[in-house]
Amino acid sequence: MRVLVLYCHPNPESYGAALHRAVVENLTAAGHVVDDCDLYGEGFDPVLSRADRLGYHDLAANTLPVQTHVDRLKAAEAIVLVFPVWNFGFPAMLKGYFDRVFLPGISFGLVDGRTQGMLSNIRRIGVVTTYGATWAKATLLGNPPRKFCTRSLRAVTAFKASVTYLAHYDMNRSTPDTRQAFVTRVASVFSRW
Template sequence: MTTTLIIDHPWKESFNHGVLNKLVAGLEQDQKIYQVIDLNKDGFNPVMCEEELAGYQSGSVLDPLVLHYMNLLRETSQLVLIFPIWWYSSPASLKGFLDKVLLNEFAFFDGGNGIQPLLSVDSVVVFTTSDQPTEGLEKRCTRSYKHQLTTTLEDIGMRNITWHHLGSVKNLTDEERQEYLESVYSKI
């Protein structure tokens, strides 16, 4: 079982990176196989150019980093996504990852009769954070964004999707932050 962790946050000292570091520490302690995709560190370009769009339906790929990500996903049995909620959605790099990596004939097949999943991932765990309180964010976006992302992941063959959101991060005490970080590994 290979766990693939994808993080989309540009600052390595962020709370999101703290979540990543705790997960990696737990995986290493338990001697589990894992791989990390750090979209910002990798310099991933989330913008789909005209040439990439032209090959989208056939599943052709121009970016070697996209091919690398596809190969990592082929080995994945558990996917962990870590990102902040900015402007009621994920950062641009994660959206671009979904657009550019989850291609027809790789992640799904669409022959005109609806999407058929091609990936097989046993579980997905999503960790999100925000400076807004969770309750307010849920009223404004989290339910719709969560539904949209979950539907996308299910459509390509990912199952058992759980979501853990921590709101009001900027208002938490150091003790509350540490308590949350100590709990994240038990959630995967």
């Protein structure tokens, strides 16, 4: 399977980088073709400019500023997101990716004013993330990243994709043992994906 890995962390020596390596190494070892997109490393511009917004619904031209990323997304059969949850949301870089690449005519279409998912090429969605908060606190606050990944992302695949959501909660009180156990879990899951 062709897997687009979207990695989003500014520090290449972070725990997130270790999780990213575990995902890529195990997907590759399992025989998948991995398109590894490091949003920070590639210098992705997350800002939706005025011109981008004005041309947002122009299906003939709205992809031009991000054509390479659109092509990568359309070529994928699966997508895996690796990111930290910051302030109960995505890092700005990843949010900007969704704003700029998940465009009308690419991830969704409008039919009689209603959206329809268009990324039917995506059969699987994987998420590897970390939270400073506990599971209980994240749940109490609605856990927006989880909802987006398990609902909105599935919707743009016309609800055809299955979702694997792996999260290390309570990073503020994590230990070397809990962090290593999570890396081991991530490696195990993606070695069998």
